[in-house]
Structure formats: structure tokens, C-alpha cells
Amino acid sequence: MSVTVEDLLKLPSLGGARVAAGKSGLKKVVTSISVLEYANPQMLNDDLFPGDFYGGEIAITGFINAREDVPLQLATIRRLYEGGEVGLILYYVGIFLKDIAPEVAALADELGFVLICMPKNRMDLRYSEVITEVMHAIISEQKRDTYLVGEMLERFGYLPESQRTVESVVRMLSDRLRCSLFLVDSRFRPVNLAVWPQAGESSMEELEQFYGGEAPGASKEMERLPSGRWVFCAPVKDADNAGLTLFLVREDKKLHAQLCLQAAEAVRLFIGVWSRGYGNVGTGELLKAILNDEPVKMRRLAEIFRIDVKSIHHMLLLLPRKKKEERNLERKVRHASTFLEQYYDICIAGIHQGKGVVFTGQERTRMEQEQILEAFYEEGDKEMRLISCPGLENTAQVRSAFLLCTEYAEEAGCIFPCRHILTGSELEFAGVCRQILDAGEKAILEKTACLKGLEEQDEELYKTLETFLLDADSNIARTADLLYVHKNTIKYRVGKLHEFFRFRIQKMPEAGRLYDAAAVLRLLRDSSLSKRTKESGEV
Template sequence: MRITIKTLLDLPSLSHAKVIAGAKGLDKTVDSISVLEYAEPTALQKTFFDSNEFLGNEIAITGFINIKDDVEAQCRTIRRLHKSGEVGIILYYVGIFMPEIDQRLIDLANKLDFALICMPENRMDLKYSEVIYEVIEAIIKNKMHDPNFVSEMLERISKLSDHQRNMDTVLKMICDHTTSSIYLVDDHFNSVNLSNWPVISNVSIEKISSYYHASIANLPTTPTPIEIGRSIYVCNKAIQSENASPLHLIMAKENGILSEELCNQASEIVQLFINIWSKGHGKIGTDELIRAILNDEPIKMRRLAEILNINILAIHHLIMLVPKKPIDHQALRHDLYQKWQKIVEDVIRLYFNVTFTGTYNDTFVIFLGSDKVKQACKVVKEALEEALSEQSPEPYVLVTCYGQANTTDVRNGYLLYSDYLSAAKIIFPLKTILSLQELRFTKHCYDIISNGENSILEATKILLPLDQSNHSSDALKSTLAIYLLDAASNVALTADYLYVHKNTIKYRIHQINEYLHFDINKMPEHYDLYCAVAIERLLESLPQTPNKD
């Protein structure tokens, strides 16, 4: 039996709570509970929310006290929690601190199937501790009476998003369930992945290695108590990885007994994950290094970079290359990427000292660092565009992610590409090359749409005078969109795209200026118009636009 949100609602402390939104998510599993008191902390946002760490099937308690009057901040918080694997929130003190639950928050929670549970309103005497105690007690009792967790864990893994479905996430899920520290290592105790429980655990793989004299063969294959500063249980299970050396799953538990059955199930989950989703895990090669970077597996990334003699600290640029139209046939896509690899590698090595390429989730990726020439990023983009235009057998879209501080920022650039490329191609349909800034702009437009009708009307009201014009508003708005989004405010190029004389474009722009009562090339009005026409383009294609919330 699983502990779900619906199960928790039967607890005495939650018996008077109401499900305000996200009812379709009530069957989601709950593994832990936390308190989120500062929902929009600037100092923590980068390290906590934007780290994309999988938080597990956790439910949060909050009063939204520091953002009680900021509905947009409340919506942003729910999006971040949902993206990180949280399943819902329990709202306290509505009517006291937070005046009411805004309809925009309810709509968003319903859209994400994210449970929004409200404790009785206008009650100051309610305590977080009562719910926390009963929820934790229910979770612990369930683990004791239902020790078999393989099927449930695999089901949860299968539902993870692509960027979260990695070995670090799997180990964290097992770690939280078994309350054990888990290390995936090679024959020489080199860590490939690890997860500590608790985070400030007294155990480390270095201490275990030292205790067993750095010999993996000395580790027990059944749970065995040892003393490393304090008493712990240790167990080692062999893990086979296709086309790679065998790995070892080491489990270490403080303050408790580690059962044989628990170890067997943990190793079975890891083995099945490798067989189904991560074949070749532990293999030494650039594809595995790319997987480690983009899956956010820092230990594995550093180990592979050291073996491959790649200066990972020098990596500050990422380029992603995909066919303009998807190629469903795997063999054809593989052949295309092989041709691209030859074209690309002949170019990039001329401009950068650190370079490597590979594929990840059907995207051809290029990592660059340590410039050889001045303005290397600008030059290599132009050189790649020329080489691909001449030699690529298929039309392509090239996305540049330049000037990132570290591999974490590089990975965040990839996630932005993964989430918003489809929408960016709607806003910029004529562009072959897209930048990270254009993806960020796309996300900004998409967030405005996601915030609801009022947000959309506020962002697009600048265009209302064109709708009320005596001339053809469609022609004026179409000209404005192409002029701003496709032609980079170039009159001649706009005329070419619309197959009209450039004087016609000049006349239409004059008319637009007249109706809007300002020069459309003047900032900041220019930017407001740019956003408005982009949002309208997205809205026109909304059924085809992926929902990335």
C-alpha cells in the first residue's frame, strides 16, 4: 500500500482541510513532508529552486507569509515546486496572513495536477507540527508493513521528466526510502554516483574504502555491522552495465539495521534502471561525459573528464543542433548526426582548444571552451552556418548557449532549450540560428500566457489601437510582427518576406506609428511591442505549443 495525498487527508490533523485544486493529483505518492516558509527567497533561489534537484515525492507546508499579497510569486513558487518533484502544498493561515486564495493560483494548480490543500481558514491556533508528526508517522508505518518497493519505485522513475531521470535521482529516491547512504562505485572505489542519508552523514565512501583496505573484494555481500567512528551496517551488491565495467552498489546505514531484502531490492532497482534507461552507465567515453553533464551528475562528470583528459572547468559554451523537422527513423537520424559530426569537428577545432561532441536525447550537442582566437564564439557560429548550409543533407536549427559560468549553467541552458525550443520556433519561424537569450525571451512570453487572461491582456493591450484602426488591422499587425521578429527591423527584408515593395512597408510602418502615437523603433516601446507580437504568435499556435509547466 502506498501513502498518497488522498490517504493523508484521512489523518485527524487534516480531516477538516479542503482540496482547493489539483484533485487529479491526489493519487500521487508522498514520501516526505517539509516546511516552506520563505517561498520566494532571492538568496536561495539560485541554489535551491534553480538547481533542478529532484526533491522526491514531497508535500510542503506553507503560509506564503512573505508573498501573501503577490499572486504571481505564489504561482512561480508552485511551478518551481512542481518541476522539482513536489506533489502539493498544504496552506495554513488563509484569511489571517494570506487574504484569500486567488483564482489564478487555483487554475495553475489544476493545470499541473498539483494538490492545493487549505487548512481551515481564519484559524491562528493550528500548528504545523501536528500535520508533520502524523504524516511522518504514516510514512514510517507504511514502510514497515510494506517493505516491497521495487514496482512502485520503477513506476515513479518512469514518470520523471527526461532531465530528472538519471542515476543521481534514482539513488536519492532509494536513499530516502531506505534511510541509507548509497554509493555506486567502480572496482577501485571511484564514485560514479552517490547519495547520503542524512545529508550530513558521518559515513563516506573514503572511510569505507579505508576500512576495507581499498579492496572492493573485502566488502560483505550481506549486511554486516562495522565500526567507523560509530556503528554502521554495510553491504555491497554487484551491478552489471552493458559495454562497461561492472559497478558496485554499496549501502551504509547508521543508527539501524540494514536488511538483506532491502539491499536486494535497492540493487534490483539500480540494475533495472541501467538496463531500461541508462545502458552503458559507467562506460568511459564522451557520450557518457555529456550525459553526466546534462543529467547533473557531478561526481561521474569529474571522474570521466579526468580519465578523458578534458578540462571540464574550461567548458563555457554549448551549441545544440537538431533537424528543422523531426526525423522519426532512428537509423536516418543516426546517419545525419554522423555527417554533422564530421562537418562540425572540422570547424570547431580551429577556434577552440577544448571541444567535444555527441548526442543526448536526440539532440546533437557541441561543448566548447578555451578560445584560440578573438571573438571565437561569433566566428565559429558564422563558420558553422556556412559549412552546414553547404554540406548538411537536412535543414537544421542551431541553438547557441554562450558565455556560461560553469557546467551547471551550461546544463540550465540545455533545459531551457529542451523546454522552449518548440515555442521559440513558433515565435521565430524563419530563423535557422537561435540564441539562449531568444529562448529566455520565449520563456518570458510563455510565462505571461501561463499567468492567465489578465496577464495576456496587459502584455498585448499596446496593440489595441491597431485593432481599432480603419485600415486592415490584420495587414498592419502581420507587417509589424514580421518587421520586429523576423526581419530585425529591416524594411527591405520585411518587404521580401511579404512579397511587396519596400515603400508599401514604409507606408504601413508610418500608419502603425500614427495609430500607436509613438515611433515603433523607440525604446522601451519597441520592446513592449516585440513582446506583444510574440505572445500573439504563440497564442495563434497554442494547441500545437507544448505545455512546459
């Protein structure tokens, strides 16, 4: 048995606490605890999460720096959840943070992210009491429960899909066993590694010298390295991967051989369930390494294929519009790769999490990127929605863009239904609109107040404004085509809109406010998305 969030609530230090939201996550396993209070809230969101978290951690916070910033609280919870965190223990509610906002509770319920509220209006509560008891409970249980495979598989199952990577598995095992892990191929090239403690030094070079650059083909008992470290190695093989070896290196003392073998088995099972064929050489694996943010594996594969991943500046995603088109996705991705190779220096293509992905580098033509994609779409891929993410400077931005697509593609399709090629910027905009809906009725009313009178008084005029701004790029002829009316009719309606608002509706920054409000209202009207909002009690 592992320690769960539910178990922690039985500790004396949490005796007066209550679960404020996220009760569906009470069965999640807790492996550690930390304190999250930062002087710079923006750094908290942009630089820390989710990279340093690999599942199972619960955090203590007072939301002191974000006590009056509900959108930042929502963004922080999303980042923590993306990193595999199981919940937050909130201190000093009623003092710094006046109360838990309804939209924060609704998001936690939606994600199964547990919010534990310590007794309100208590300034005498200390973080250290909870930290001490939680860590004692975790360490005591780890000593009793030595069935590592079951614990790891349970934790893997609770991770968000974007975190179900071998990189995460290796880091979680490293933290659990308090040792460094090195996963290498048959030629001793590193596939994944996790150094423990993170401030320590990698012993990869020492391992390679000790074993003569060739990974052993069978498990070996723990051996002493010249540096005094202890090392254990075990093969990680199944029917699909190319044959990997896992090394476990401990600084101070031997690890029990059974735990080492279980660690290797946990990696093997993870690869078999969620990452079949891991370790096989193929450009598809390079694509996955980039999107999963696995730097060691990415560098190794890039070297094998002689591909400069730094030259990747554009990502094209192919999303099936209909369920039946998913079976054609592999063929569509191959076609996209063949087509785009005519115009770009490098082209890596594959399928990841049910989405077609194509990476391209420098253009070899004077044609603009938009023209190339329009030509590709017109050639026959109208069954797919395309998402174009240009201007990517590094693989971190590539992964961020992919996660943005995973999170907000549905919302972007709702706001821009007439656009068959969406951009990364439009996904970001859709994400902002979604967050306004998540923030609740007050935020929605504030954002859409500028259109309230028009929407209620003249539905036809409002429809013209919405189409003009969101679908036609403020083009009168295009608006007329979309609404199936003469362009003189649109000119007349646009004039009426000028009179209503007392400014030209193309004039910035005024037009920007109208554009944002129209997008939020369109998103709110979508039946599936608004239903999700209403069920969470936000509107």
C-alpha cells in the same frame, strides 16, 4: 502499499482540507513532508530548487512572501514539480493568501501537482499537527511494507523526465533507508554518492581503505568499519553496464540484508529501464553526467578523458523539425561534432532526451560564433533547428540552459519562425511570454494593450509591424523580402506606424513594449499553444 496523497487526506489533521487542484496526482507516493517559507523568495527559486529535492515530498506553505505575486507562485510550483515534489498543503488561505489564483490552479491541474487547501480564514491551524501525522503514517507504512523495489519503481515513474537520473535514484534510496549510498566502478572510482544525513561526512575514503581499493565481486554481509559504521555491499550488473558495486553505510545500526539487496536491485532496474549502459566509459556518458547534474560521475569521467569541463562555454542543440528526421539525429550529431572540431578546442557530442547536444570550448579561429553556426547550417543541416547557448560559465548553467530548451523550444519556434538558429536568450524570452499566457487574461491584456487599437483597425499594418520587429530585426529591406512587397511600400507603412504610435517604432524603450506585445500575441495565436491555454481555463 505506499502512502499516497489520497491516503493523507484521510488523516484527522487534514479532515477539513479540500483538493483545490491537481487531482490527477492523488495517487502519487509521499515519502516526506517539509515546510517552505523563505524570507527571500528569489533565493527560493534560484538557489534551492530543484537540486535539493528528489521526489515524493509534499510541502506546507502559506505563500506568505509571495501572497500577491502570482507569477512567483507559478514559478515556485514549476520548480517544485521539476524536483519531483508531489504537491503543496496551503495554510492561512483567506488571511495572508486571499485565494488560490485561477492560473495557479490551472498550472497545478496541468502538471498533476496536488494543491490541498486547509480550511480558509483559520489562523489557529498549526503546521505541526499535519507534519506529525504525515510522518507517522509514512514511517508506519515503511515498517509494514518492505518491498522496496516496487515502491522505488513507482516513484521513479512519477518523476519528471529531467529528474530521472541515477543521481536522483541514489538520493531517494538514501532518504528511504536513512543511510549513505556509494555507487562505484570496478576500480573503486565513485560514480554516484549520497551522504545521509546531508550534513554528515562521507565515508568514501574509509571504504576504499577497508576494501583495499577493489570493489568485491559479490554481495557481502554487513561488516563493521573501524569507525564503527556498518557497511553492506552488492554488485549492480546487467548486460549493458560495465559492472558497478553499491555500498550502503549506516551510522548507528545494521540494515536488514534483504533491504540492502533490494536497493541494489532497484538501482539495477533503473539503469536497465532508463539509463542503459550506465557506467560504461564513453564521452556520451560524460555528456549525460553534465546534463543530469551528476557531479561525482562527471568529475570521474572528465578525469578519464582528460577533459576540463570548466572550459565548456557553449552548447549547441539540434532539434529535428519533423518526426521522420529523428532517425537521422545520430548521424547529424556526428557531423556537427566533426564540423565544429575545426573551430573549437574541445568538442563533446551525443544525444540526450531526443535532442542532439554538442559542447564546445575556446574558439581556435577569428570567425565569430554566429558565422560558424551559419556555415554549419548552410552546409546541409537545414532539417534541424539549432539552439545556440553561448557564455556558459559552469555546468549548472549548462543544465539550466538544456532544461530551458526542453521547456520552451516550441514557444520560441512559434515566436521566431523565420530563425533557424535560436539562442538561449530567445528561449528565455519565450519562457517569459509563455508565463504571461499562463498568468491569465488580465496579464495578457495588460501586456498587449499597446497594440490593441492597431490590430483591430489595420490588419495589414499590424502584420508589417510584427514582421518588422520579430522577424526582420527592424530592417526595412528584410521586412520587404519576408512580406513579398517593395521596400518603398514598407517605408510607407513604417511611416504610418510612426504616426499611429506618435513615436518612432525603433525607439527604445518604447519599441521594447511593442516587441513584447507582438510576441505574446503571436504565441497566443498559435493553434496548439493557445489551445493548451484555453483548455486550462486561463483565457
